Amino acid sequence: MTPDERKAFKGQWLDQARRQDASHSERPGRQDAHPDLTDFSTLEGYRQISMMRSLASGAGVASPFFRCHDARAGAISQLQGRDVINFASYDYLGLAGDSRVIAATRHAIERYGTSVSASRIVAGERPFHQKLESALAQHYQSDDALVFVSGHATNVSTIAMLVGPRDLIVHDSLIHNSVLVGAKLSGATRMSFPHNDPDALDQLLRRHRQRFERVLVVIEGLYGMDGDTPDLTRFIAVKRHHQCWLMVDEAHSLGVLGATGKGLYQHCDVPAAEVDIWMGTLSKALASSGGYIAGCQPLIDTLRYLAPGFLYSVGLAPQLGAPAIRALELLEQEPWRVIALQHNAQRLLAGCRALGLETGHCQGHAIIPVILGDSAKATQLSHRLLEAGINVQPILYPAVPERSARLRFFVSSEHTHEQIDVTLQTLGGLMATSS
Ligand SMILES: Cc1ncc(COP(=O)(O)O)c(C=O)c1O
Structure with missing residues (x-):
């Protein structure tokens, strides 16, 4: 695509996206006297998907979403019969293919x-x-733990079960969608504080705490879009002072943070028992699918008997429970995996910085964003990288603000230094020719 074509592509993209935003407040049913309300293609979300598809195909760029892998998507995968270096999987410790x-x-x-x-x-x-x-309870030195069939459903069900209309949920502004959905379902008042800012949380609680009964504060161990970590010690101090529950979502931090991958508590050198609710997923470092909560006995008993996503849903299948157990054992027995992951992520981050790329607040723990500030550019770069044999996903508006559109690299312990260096070389070359 020439620079002029790219400019036109970007203009169309933003126009369409802005129209889409405006249409949220002007639903078709209110504007059009005779809409066919049974026609699924009039759904706002569907219009947006169609727009993205037609812009991508008009620009000669294949959609970057739902790429089909012909093999296990580890550090190497296979797309359309071709081997690619893969940075689009969360298999951080390479255990999903371990014999x-x-x-x-x-x-x-x-x-x-x-x-x-x-x-x-x-x-x-x-x-x-x-x-x-x-095993999970032992990992968090907690009384007990409970596993759900989905990580997303774990957050939704747990949060909706624990708080209600007289309560408050306060979360980091970059928290995962599953927390937002749980908060909505709970009927509690929801507020957010600026990303990774315990002082702002403290101020918010000083203003609002007394109006509510229970207060649940939710943060992540490692933020999935930006690759940075919270200061757990300071969040614990704030939650103690204001008598709140603290819930930490370890989806991306278990197996990644800390000298032996125990997660955020090890990274911050804090006793795990200081956190009221540990949540995590089985789908990343643990090579499976599902989610878990670890904590004190009354918490786990309440969820076991009352959380709808546990009580009214099928139990975890054998082919999901068994790999997670084995992966947890291997995490303990083979800490070299965690060290290799940490070295790889630091190498990729240092290389991106040396190329002058914008990596935001990323600290180099498994998730490395390259912020481009332009959805069209992110789509094209992802496409060009794939052509060069490197699979990395773009994150586009409206998933993030347009100024934060990016490529997001998930690093694994299995990536070789050579794969990382080739990726950096290719990325640097493409960035130089596209600017
Ligand atoms: C922070 C966070 N929490 C929860 C989830 C949901 O987990 P799962 O994909 O295992 O359902 C994700 C998914 O990526 C996540 O990033």
């Missing part, structure tokens, strides 16, 4: 079948449920 993890999974399926076929309260437990929950 011991696969063997444990196979064994669990052979013994228990492929589904537990109902909610655990009805269909009963399997030993791997209890084994995984006690």
Whole structure:
């Protein structure tokens, strides 16, 4: 694409996106006297998807979304029959393809079948449920833990269960969607504080704490878009002072942060028991799918008997429980994986900075954003990188503000230094020719 074409592409993109924003307050039903309200193609979201598709195809760029991998998407994957260096998977410790993890999974399926076929309260437990929950409880030095079939549903169900209309939820401004959905469902008042700013949280609580009964503060261990971490010690001090619960979402920090990958508490050298609710997913470092909560017995008992996403949903399947158990064991036994991941991420971050690329507040822990401030440019760069054999996803407006549109690299312990250096060289070359 020539610079002029790119400019036109960007202009169209933004026009369409702004029109889309405006249409949120002017739903078709209110504007058009005779809309066909049964026609799914009139949905606002569908219009936006169609716009993105037509702009991408008009610009000769394939959609960067839903790329189909023909093989396991580790540090290397295969797209359209071609090997690519892959930075689009969360398999941070490379365990999703580990032969011991696969063997444990196979064994669990052979013994228990492929589904537990109902909610655990009805269909009963399997030993791997209890084994995984006690391993997670041990990891967080907590009384107990509970596993759900989805990480997203873990946040939604837990938050909606714990707080209600007389309560307040305060979260970091960059918190994950699952926390926002849970907050909405709970009926509690929701407020946010500026990213990673415990002083702003303190001020907010000074102003508003007394109006509410319970207050739940939610932060992430490692932020999934920006790759930075909170100062846990300071958040604990604030939550103690204002008598709140503190919930930490460790989706991206378990297996990544701390000398042996124990997560945010190890990274910040804080006893795990200082946090009221540890939440995490099985889908990243633990090579599976699902989510968990770890904490004190009354918390876990309440969720076990009352959280809708646990009680009214099927129990974790054998092929999800077994790999997570084995991955947790391997995390303990093979700390070199965590060290390799940390070196790789630091190498990629240092290389991006040396190229003069904008990486925001990224601290070099597995997630490296390259902020371009231009959705069209991010889409094109992702496309050109794929042509050069490197798979990295663009993050575009409206998922982030246009000025924050970016490429996001997920690094793994399996990436080689050579793969990282080739990526940097290619990225540098493409950036030089596109500016
Ligand atoms: C911070 C955070 N929490 C929760 C989730 C949901 O987890 P899952 O994808 O395992 O459902 C994600 C997903 O990426 C996440 O980034």
